[in-house]
C-alpha cells in the first residue's frame with residue numbers, strides 16, 4: 075500500500091490534476107494499491123478563511139470571493155470531465171457552495187466567527203477538490219472514490235488544531251480500506267468529533283492526514299507530491315546552486331523545517347516516523363525525478379552537512395551579572411518565566427563562566443520577554459547583581475544541519491572560517507549536543523551572504539564563485555577581462571572557480587550585474603547600459619551588494635579609490651591592484667592597510683606594483699618570512715625606461731622611442747611618471763617597505779632626467795612635443811656614455827636602508843648592460859644570497875604580463891577563500 079499526498083499546487087488547476095492522473099495511472103498499471111490524500115485547490119483555503127473573516131465583520135465582499143472559488147472549481151470540472159459527467163458534478167459542487175454560503179450568511183448575521191465555524195468553512199476546499207479528482211480519475215480509467223475523512227478521522231473538540239483519537243481513527247481507516255477496492259481520494263486536513271462536528275488538524279494538515287493514513291495502514295511508503303523536486307540544500311531563491319538531496323534522515327528533516335525549509339512540515343509526519351515508514355518528496359510536474367527520501371537512514375555519507383537554513387528575523391537577549399555565577403536556579407527561573415507567557419525560545423547559549431545566558435526569541439516577543447525577565451529578576455537587578463536585559467534586533471540565525479557532522483572534525487572551524495573571511499560577525503553560537511545543528515546569530519543584512527558562503531564551503535567543495543568588482547577599464551582592465559573570459563571555462567572545470575565580474579567602471583560610466591557581466595560584450599556595449607561613474611558610489615554599491623567572496627580590483631592609476639581601500643578591506647572585501655599609490659604614499663597608510671587586511675582576514679595583493687607580472691614582491695616576502703635579511707636591492711624597475719634606454723642609440727629619436735613605449739602599453743597613463751623617476755621611486759619604496767625598512771617617499775633620492783619644459787607641459791601631447799625640442803639633452807648623455815663603451819640605465823638601489831633612483835652609465839661587464847625590450851631585473855643581495863645574489867629578470871611592463879599578474883592574484887584570493895583555514 076502506498077499513501078500519496080498531493081498538495082494545493084498539484085491540484086491547483088485542471089492541467090495539474092491531469093498530471094496527478096498520469097502519475098496514478100502508472101501506479102495502477104504497476105498494480106499498486108494507493109490511498110490518495112488531497113489538499114484544497116491552491117489558494118482556496120486562504121480564500122475560505124478570508125470569506126469567514128469578511129463575513130464576520132459584515133463585509134459583503136465575501137460573496138466576491140465565493141464567486142471566485144466557484145469559478146475555479148467549475149472551470150476545472152468543465153475542463154476535466156466529459157460533458158455527460160459535468161452536470162452532476164457541477165450540481166454537487168454547487169450544493170456544497172450553497173451550504174457554504176448559508177454558513178457565511180449566518181456568520182455575517184451573528185458577526186461572529188468561532189474556531190468551530192471556521193473549521194467548517196475551511197473544510198469545503200478539500201471536500202470539493204476530492205470530489206472532482208475522484209470523478210476525473212474514474213473517468214480516466216483509475217477507479218477512485220471520494221473519502222470524506224470526517225467519517226474516519228476522529229478528533230477531540232480543539233477546533234483549529236484538533237487532536238486525533240488514534241485508536242478510533244486507525245480502526246476506522248483499516249476497516250474502510252478493507253472494504254474498498256477503488257483508490258480512495260481522501261480529504262486532507264479535516265476530521266470530525268464524535269458528535270460529527272467538523273474539525274481541522276492545524277498547520278501542515280494535509281501532510282498530517284497522509285501520515286495518519288500511512289501509519290494506520292502500515293504503508294510501504296508515503297509520497298508527498300508537491301511542486302519542487304524535494305528537500306534542497308538551501309533556499310533556491312537565495313542560493314543559485316542549491317540542489318535536491320536524494321536522502322536525509324527524519325531528524326535532519328525536522329531540523330531543516332525548524333529553520334525554514336518549507337517543503338514539508340515534519341512535526342506533522344510524526345506518526346509515519348514512529349513507524350519508520352519512508353517518506354518521499356516528489357515533484358508532480360517532474361515525476362521522473364527521484365526526489366528526496368526521508369527515512370531512518372541519513373544517506374549521503376560523504377556529506378557531513380545536509381542543509382543550510384536560516385531564521386531571518388530574531389531578537390537576542392542576554393541576562394548577565396556577577397550575581398549569576400555559581401547560583402543555581404537562575405536558568406530555570408529565566409526559562410520558566412518565559413514559558414509561563416508562552417514565549418518560545420529559538421536558541422540558548424551560556425558561557426561556562428556562568429556569567430551570562432543569551433537566548434533568542436522571535437522579534438515580536440522581544441519586548442514582552444524583556445519585561446518578563448526584568449520583572450522576574452527585579453530583586454537582583456535592584457541589588458545590582460544582575461543587569462537589566464536589553465533586546466538586540468535585526469539579527470538572524472543561520473544553521474548548518476546534518477547527522478554526519480558529529481563524525482567529522484573541522485565542521486565548526488570551516489563554518490566560522492567561511493563566515494569570518496566574509497566579514498560576518500557572529501553574535502552568538504549554539505550547538506545542540508546531538509551535533510545535528512550548529513547555529514550562529516549574525517546580523518540580518520548578512521544572511522544571504524552567509525547562506526551562500528556556507529553553501530559554497532560545504533556543498534561545492536572546491537567550487538566557488540568569486541565576485542569581482544573592477545574599477546578602471548583602461549589598458550590593463552580590458553586585458554584582464556579578456557584573459558578572464560578566455561580562461562573562464564578552464565578555471566571552472568579544472569579548479570571549480572567561477573569568476574563573476576559583477577561591477578565595472580571607467581571614468582564616465584559604471585555598470586553592475588549581480589549575475590555576472592557578459593564578457594563577450596565590448597566595453598561600449600556593457601557601459602551603454604550603465605550609469606554615470608562615481609568612485610564613491612561604485613564602492614558604496616560594492617558594499618551594499620554584500621556578496622560573499624568579493625574582490626575589488628583597482629585598475630586605475632589614480633588615488634580616488636586608494637583613499638577608500640581601508641574602508642573596503644574593513645568590509646572584508648579583498649583587494650588586488652596594479653595601482654602603486656596605496657603602497658607608495660605615507661608609511662602610516664601602507665602599514666594600516668596591511669593591518670586591516672590581516673585583521674579582517676582578507677587579502678590585499680599588489681605583486682604587479684613592481685616588475686608587473688614578474689614575481690618580485692612575493693619572493694622578497696618569502697625571503698623575509700623565512701628569516702633571511704635583505705642587505706641590498708638593485709634593479710631596473712621600469713619597463714618603460716628599460717625599453718627606452720635599451721633602444722636608444724645614435725641615429726634614433728628619444729622622443730619617438732618614448733612614443734613607441736607608450737603605444738606598446740609600457741608607460742603610465744602619463745609617461746612623465748616614468749621619465750621623472752617617480753614610478754621607479756615608488757617601486758623601490760615598496761620593495762624597501764616589503765623588506766622591512768620604514769621609509770617615507772621624501773627619503774628617496776630621485777634623479778629627474780626631464781628638462782623643465784617637459785615637466786611643465788600641460789598635457790601629455792604637449793609633453794611629447796616638448797620632448798622633441800629637447801632631444802639634445804638626452805643625446806649628450808647617451809653619447810658621453812658611449813664614448814666610454816657604456817650604456818645608460820635607469821637604476822634603483824636600496825642599501826643600508828637608503829634608497830635612490832637615477833640614470834647611470836654601465837659598462838659591458840655589468841649585468842644591466844645586456845638587457846633588452848622592456849626587461850626588468852631585480853638583484854637581491856641577502857644574508858643567504860650573499861656571494862651570488864638572487865636575480866629576477868624578464869619583461870617588466872605591458873598589458874598582457876601585467877593583467878596576467880593581477881589575474882593570478884585574483885585566483886590566489888579565490889583559493890584562499892575556498893579553503894577552510
Ligand SMILES: NC(=O)C1=CN([C@@H]2O[C@H](COP(=O)(O)OP(=O)(O)OC[C@H]3O[C@@H](n4cnc5c(N)ncnc54)[C@H](O)[C@@H]3O)[C@@H](O)[C@H]2O)C=CC1
Pocket residue numbers: 545546547548549550551579580581582607608609629630631632634635652653654682683686713739740741742743870871872873876
Ligand atoms: N601598463 C603597465 O605595464 C603596468 C601598469 N600598472 C598599473 O596599472 C594601472 C592601470 O594602468 P593602465 O591600464 O595602463 O592605464 P589606463 O590609463 O589605460 O587605464 C586606467 C583606466 O582607469 C580609468 N579610471 C581612472 N580613474 C578612475 C576612477 N576613479 N573610476 C573609474 N575609472 C577610472 C580611466 O578611465 C582608464 O580607463 C596603473 O595604476 C598602472 O600604474 C602596473 C604595472 C604595469
Ligand SMILES: N[C@@H](CC=O)C(=O)O
Pocket residue numbers: 682683684685686711712713714715740741742748753870871872
Ligand atoms: N609604467 C610602468 C609600468 C609598470 O609598473 C613601467 O614602465 O614599468
Ligand code: NA
Pocket residue numbers: 681682683684685686687688689690691879
Ligand atoms: Na611583480
